[in-house]
Amino acid sequence: MSHGSVEKCEPNMTPMLDLVLQLVMFFMLCANFLMEDVNPTVRLPSAIQAKPLDKSEEYVIILNVNDKGHLLLGRDKKAETLTNRIQITNYMKTKHEADENRRKNAEKRGLPEAKWPKYSLIVLRAHENCTFKQVNEILLACQSAGYQDIQLRAKVQTASR
Amino acid sequence: MVKRHKYSNTFVEPDLPITPMLDMSFQLLAFFLMTFNPSPIEGHMDMALPKEMGDANSSVAPPPDPTKEEPEELTVQVDATDAGAIADIRVGTKNITGQSLGSDSAKMFANLQARRKDLGDKPAKVRLECGDNLSYKLLIKLMDEIIRAGFKQVAPALQDDRKKK
Numbered sequence: 001m002s003h004g005s006v007e008k009c010e011p012n013m014t015p016m017l018d019l020v021l022q023l024v025m026f027f028m029l030c031a032n033f034l035m036e037d038v039n040p041t042v043r044l045p046s047a048i049q050a051k052p053l054d055k056s057e058e059y060v061i062i063l064n065v066n067d068k069g070h071l072l073l074g075r076d077k078k079a080e081t082l083t084n085r086i087q088i089t090n091y092m093k094t095k096h097e098a099d100e101n102r103r104k105n106a107e108k109r110g111l112p113e114a115k116w117p118k119y120s121l122i123v124l125r126a127h128e129n130c131t132f133k134q135v136n137e138i139l140l141a142c143q144s145a146g147y148q149d150i151q152l153r154a155k156v157q158t159a160s161r
Numbered sequence: 162m163v164k165r166h167k168y169s170n171t172f173v174e175p176d177l178p179i180t181p182m183l184d185m186s187f188q189l190l191a192f193f194l195m196t197f198n199p200s201p202i203e204g205h206m207d208m209a210l211p212k213e214m215g216d217a218n219s220s221v222a223p224p225p226d227p228t229k230e231e232p233e234e235l236t237v238q239v240d241a242t243d244a245g246a247i248a249d250i251r252v253g254t255k256n257i258t259g260q261s262l263g264s265d266s267a268k269m270f271a272n273l274q275a276r277r278k279d280l281g282d283k284p285a286k287v288r289l290e291c292g293d294n295l296s297y298k299l300l301i302k303l304m305d306e307i308i309r310a311g312f313k314q315v316a317p318a319l320q321d322d323r324k325k326k
Contacts, residue, residue: 013179028193030197031197045301046301047304050205130297131296139210155202
């Protein structure tokens with residue numbers, strides 16, 4: 001009995017590699033390494049007319065407000081909270097001072113005023129269960145600190161009708 | 162006599178080992194799969210907050226620009242129940258309180274849509290005065306309806322603010 005020569009049988013890996021690279025590219029494009037200060041415990045209300053976010057803003061301060069109307073200082077469930085208007089105003093004033101310092105540095109570098117960094121945009125992410133009075137307190141605290149550019153965030157809802 | 166070396170002209174097929182490359186790709190894929198975090202798409206609602214210089218308690222406002230047409234101001238007053246729901250909605254102008262439309266925001270939408278049509282191209286803004294207890298979710302819903310009715314400038318405020326000024 002003679003044995004025939006053994007032929008090596010190898011599966012063709014090239015299409016599999018091609019598909020895996022496609023998947024890797026997809027997840028790379030969707031990955032967001034620069035995590036925003038977004039607290040996942042804050043459940044936003046939905047709005048059909050919510051406009052897409054403008055990513056061109058250089059300086060953004062994200063304020064997360066829980067269902068009790070308290071300002072959360074972090075992304076965790078157990079993040080430190082600011083509960084009254086005075087605390088929130090003081091916090092926003094320190095942020096405003098940082099913006100002022102940034103602008104002063106630009107002035108010292110000799111840049112024209114048009115090229116100075118703008119004041120930060122305030123993005124308010126408030127839980128849908130808090131009251132308008134609680135949100136209004138935070139808005140007033142931001143205005144007291146000197147901020148006028150404030151946006152309310154909502155989940156984009158597709159129109160059903 | 163010098164021995165001449167014979168060079169072989171047989172074609173050698175290059176063999177590229179795909180297996181380590183595939184292995185590395187699976188490693189990358191596993192990493193991105195584990196760090197993938199799909200979140201709901203977020204958007205923003207623009208507000209026309211009154212510009213106040215310095216302390217928000219001061220009533221100093223920048224002087225109006227005489228070259229620009231003064232926008233028509235409508236007022237939507239929303240009373241809230243203790244539970245945060247809408248009790249009553251009234252749509253009026255700056256100095257005239259409108260009739261009660263009940264708690265249905267669809268009536269408010271229809272009323273505002275009709276007013277927008279009457280105003281034509283004239284710029285207009287809406288002051289949304291809400292009760293303290295109104296739920297933030299309903300506030301956003303009302304702002305959404307006002308913007309859908311054609312009014313791009315919406316200024317939310319507490320119902321008592323105007324009385325304090």
